[in-house]
Amino acid sequence: MVERFASRIPTVGGIFIQMEDELAASITIQGAVWGGAKAFTVTSGPGFSLMMEHIGYAAMTETPCVFVNVQRGGPSTGLPTLPAQADMMQARWGSHGDYGIIALCPNSPQECFDLTITAFNLSEEFRVPVMMMLDECVGHMTEKVVIPEAEKIAVTPRRYTTQPPEEFRAFEPKGDMVPDMVKAGDGYRFHVTGLTHDERGYPSMNVETQDRLVRRLLDKLKPLANGRALCETEGLDDADVVVVSYGITSRVAQRALQMARQRGIRAGKFRLISAWPFPAERIRELAGRVKAFVVPEINLGQMVYEVERAAAGKAKVIPVSHAGGTVHKPEAILKAIVEAAQ
Amino acid sequence: MNEATLEIPYEIPEGARNPVEPFLRMDRMPHIWCAGCGIGTTVNCFTRALLDSKANLDKVAIVSGIGCTGRVAGYARLDSFHTTHGRAIPFATGLKLANPELQVVVYSGDGDLFAIGGNHFIHAARRNMDLKVICVNNMIYAMTGGQTAPTTPATAITATSPYGVSEPTFNLVALAEAAGASYVARWTTYHVKQLARSMEEVLKKKGFCFIEVISPCPTLYQRRNKMGDGLDAMKDYKAKSKVRNGAPTGECTLSKTGEIVVGKFVDRERPDYLELLKAQMIESLGDRYVEPEEACCSEC
Ligand SMILES: Cc1ncc(C[n+]2csc(CCOP(=O)(O)OP(=O)(O)O)c2C)c(N)n1
Ligand code: SF4
Ligand SMILES: [Mg+2]
Numbered sequence: 001m002v003e004r005f006a007s008r009i010p011t012v013g014g015i016f017i018q019m020e021d022e023l024a025a026s027i028t029i030q031g032a033v034w035g036g037a038k039a040f041t042v043t044s045g046p047g048f049s050l051m052m053e054h055i056g057y058a059a060m061t062e063t064p065c066v067f068v069n070v071q072r073g074g075p076s077t078g079l080p081t082l083p084a085q086a087d088m089m090q091a092r093w094g095s096h097g098d099y100g101i102i103a104l105c106p107n108s109p110q111e112c113f114d115l116t117i118t119a120f121n122l123s124e125e126f127r128v129p130v131m132m133m134l135d136e137c138v139g140h141m142t143e144k145v146v147i148p149e150a151e152k153i154a155v156t157p158r159r160y161t162t163q164p165p166e167e168f169r170a171f172e173p174k175g176d177m178v179p180d181m182v183k184a185g186d187g188y189r190f191h192v193t194g195l196t197h198d199e200r201g202y203p204s205m206n207v208e209t210q211d212r213l214v215r216r217l218l219d220k221l222k223p224l225a226n227g228r229a230l231c232e233t234e235g236l237d238d239a240d241v242v243v244v245s246y247g248i249t250s251r252v253a254q255r256a257l258q259m260a261r262q263r264g265i266r267a268g269k270f271r272l273i274s275a276w277p278f279p280a281e282r283i284r285e286l287a288g289r290v291k292a293f294v295v296p297e298i299n300l301g302q303m304v305y306e307v308e309r310a311a312a313g314k315a316k317v318i319p320v321s322h323a324g325g326t327v328h329k330p331e332a333i334l335k336a337i338v339e340a341a342q
Numbered sequence: 343m344n345e346a347t348l349e350i351p352y353e354i355p356e357g358a359r360n361p362v363e364p365f366l367r368m369d370r371m372p373h374i375w376c377a378g379c380g381i382g383t384t385v386n387c388f389t390r391a392l393l394d395s396k397a398n399l400d401k402v403a404i405v406s407g408i409g410c411t412g413r414v415a416g417y418a419r420l421d422s423f424h425t426t427h428g429r430a431i432p433f434a435t436g437l438k439l440a441n442p443e444l445q446v447v448v449y450s451g452d453g454d455l456f457a458i459g460g461n462h463f464i465h466a467a468r469r470n471m472d473l474k475v476i477c478v479n480n481m482i483y484a485m486t487g488g489q490t491a492p493t494t495p496a497t498a499i500t501a502t503s504p505y506g507v508s509e510p511t512f513n514l515v516a517l518a519e520a521a522g523a524s525y526v527a528r529w530t531t532y533h534v535k536q537l538a539r540s541m542e543e544v545l546k547k548k549g550f551c552f553i554e555v556i557s558p559c560p561t562l563y564q565r566r567n568k569m570g571d572g573l574d575a576m577k578d579y580k581a582k583s584k585v586r587n588g589a590p591t592g593e594c595t596l597s598k599t600g601e602i603v604v605g606k607f608v609d610r611e612r613p614d615y616l617e618l619l620k621a622q623m624i625e626s627l628g629d630r631y632v633e634p635e636e637a638c639c640s641e642c
């Protein structure tokens with residue numbers, strides 16, 4: 001991704017800079033955003049750990065930006081360039097404090113293209129860091145990709161304030177709970193801080209401001225947790241068992257689902273595309289009418305806990321864990337589906 | 343100060359008395375700094391430099407890290423960013439690249455810029471990124487209670503070196519020169535005129551510029567080391583400092599009680615990051631190179 005970007009971007013009027021480390025990269029993009037650019041950074045494994053402080057900074061300062069993480073096996077240096085899906089909780093909770101982010105999980109090169117556009121658009125709409133959570137398989141996969149004409153790509157522009165500087169308050173939320181943007185150099189003389197701040201953007205470290213600000217940072221994402229959650233479903237109408245998966249695992253699960261249907265098991269597919277905010281309402285609604293959820297993922301249990309929480313005991317939840325290094329065998333997922341159907 | 347010479351091109355808010363007020367967020371006063379602290383003195387010099395440089399203040403941005411000095415950004419009536427500990431320089435790098443017409447000033451403490459942030463400092467200097475870095479060196483992590491910094495001189499007592507510091511101290515000006523800075527100077531808060539002039543110079547100079555300001559922290563450093571208050575620090579700086587413009591930076595190491603060499607040590611011309619980038623891209627890509635426009639995403 002970086003190599004392609006470095007070769008292409010100087011021919012289309014952008015800048016690629018290779019920073020000294022991931023700590024730097026993850027905050028350089030945010031300086032660029034406040035200078036008026038759209039910006040992103042890319043990493044894998046330990047680099048993602050180094051970026052955590054600045055994911056919190058982006059959440060707190062409502063800086064729209066995109067982080068791409070091609071997940072590999074961990075912990076620590078782990079399995080360089082072998083697949084895993086074990087950073088899903090880190091993406092959600094890795095920085096200290098309470099905050100919300102968006103995470104998208106493509107399962108094909110085409111989706112890597114399409115969802116990166118979505119990621120930028122959502123980051124502008126909600127003013128949060130958006131994480132593209134690939135895994136090594138999807139990251140290195142070669143498949144046909146259709147790139148639409150530029151005019152056909154919907155791009156969400158940054159919502160700059162139209163208020164004059166005297167009236168503008170940089171962190172005053174609008175109707176959608178998201179404040180309007182501003183950029184350096186336009187005469188607004190605004191202030192941005194990672195400290196708890198009031199609507200002017202000034203540090204205001206007290207219980208009331210903290211409550212108002214931090215709740216809003218989470219609440220503004222609610223539309224994505226509910227109606228607007230991105231997912232792909234199949235065969236849910238008559239399903240007894242639903243396989244909840246994402247990324248490369250969803251493609252292995254597809255095979256397992258076929259095999260299950262061939263055996264007459266009514267199995268359905270629920271593929272998480274926006275994994276965070278977690279589409280809890282959708283799962284809750286399904287839990288009322290299916291027997292069980294099967295949750296394969298290349299980790300020892302992460303998103304499965306969210307499924308369990310949303311299902312709230314109304315349906316069985318069966319994890320199919322894998323420590324990483326390769327993908328599941330479809331048979332492993334099939335076995336769980338068969339068990340679940342009984 | 344002589345008000346007649348100031349010619350402030352801005353309306354002074356009603357009731358304002360101090361000529362620096364138009365440069366500050368007066369709605370945030372009082373500030374958090376202790377009596378006798380040197381940070382405010384440096385801010386005074388900075389506002390004087392802004393005034394004298396006749397810079398368009400709408401195009402000056404200030405970026406701080408975390409610490410007592412890190413609070414400077416929050417008080418400056420500029421586009422101002424209070425970032426994370428140690429990362430003011432990479433943030434400023436992004437800001438500059440996205441909007442090259444901004445004059446980007448990094449204003450932070452010794453711990454912020456040279457302990458946790460040291461790696462970014464050397465790389466920004468190496469790239470000759472067009473940033474003006476002002477470091478208030480109070481030789482301590484002040485905000486967190488006076489712990490040892492890489493700049494704390496040997497034998498000094500700190501919260502984390504109760505028996506005295508044993509490590510050698512960092513010579514910041516030598517580091518800056520070796521890493522490639524275009525401009526390197528050091529003053530103390532006693533040298534207000536020289537400091538303001540240096541700040542004005544860097545506001546007019548392209549490339550990576552570095553000014554170290556030796557500044558007292560009476561509350562934590564002075565007190566623990568029985569060095570008196572803010573006024574005693576001024577007397578001390580006056581007695582011990584020696585102006586040696588152009589001095590070899592390698593000879594300018596600071597110690598707890600020794601000489602403080604001050605002056606402008608380096609002032610050289612090097613192409614900056616964006617100039618080098620453009621030259622290389624034109625060399626390799628010719629007509630295919632498209633220069634970055636000023637951020638275009640309000641339309642696209
Ligand atoms: C990652 C991280 N580590 C530690 C801290 C705590 N911290 C805040 S300010 C500071 C030191 C500041 O020292 P300096 O830059 O010299 O500023 P001063 O207060 O002396 O002006 C530290 C360690 C932090 N905010 N973030
Ligand atoms: S603790 Fe020291 S550096 Fe911080 S404001 Fe007080 S005197 Fe200044
Ligand atoms: Mg300090």
